Amino acid sequence: DPNRMLEAYYQSATTLNLLRGFAKGGLANLHEVHRWNLGFLKKSELHQQYTDISEKISQALDFMEACGINTYNTPSLKEVDVYTSHEALLLPYEEA
Structure with a gap:
């Protein structure tokens, strides 16, 4: 059904646009680590483990900042590259 294929494409x-927005729009900024999913994790058994990891990331970022490495001179600290592919299960159909 071509309509389903068009819907899947959409x-x-x-x-992909949402991922691009997250990756380039500041959500990937490591300085925001304390805001990632905290509401969800408050009810999780993993809350303390996540909090410990986020504290260690914050300490590392503070150290980097003290060394002069920050998001202003190192933009890669606030964005991430995302790579995707697709399985091409129906490649002859898609090529038509």
């Missing part, structure tokens, strides 16, 4: 494009 959903894929929308998802």
Whole structure:
């Protein structure tokens, strides 16, 4: 059904745009680590483990800042590259 294929294409494009927005829009900024999913994790058994990890990341970032490494002179600290692919299960159909 070509309509389902078009719908899947739209959903894929929308998802990639969302990922791109997250990756380049500051959500990947390590300085935001304390805000990532904290509401969700407050009810989780992993809350303390996550908090410990986020504290260690904050300490490392503070050390880097003291050494002069920050998001202003190192933009890669606030964004991330995302790579995707697809399985090409119906490649002959898609090539048509």
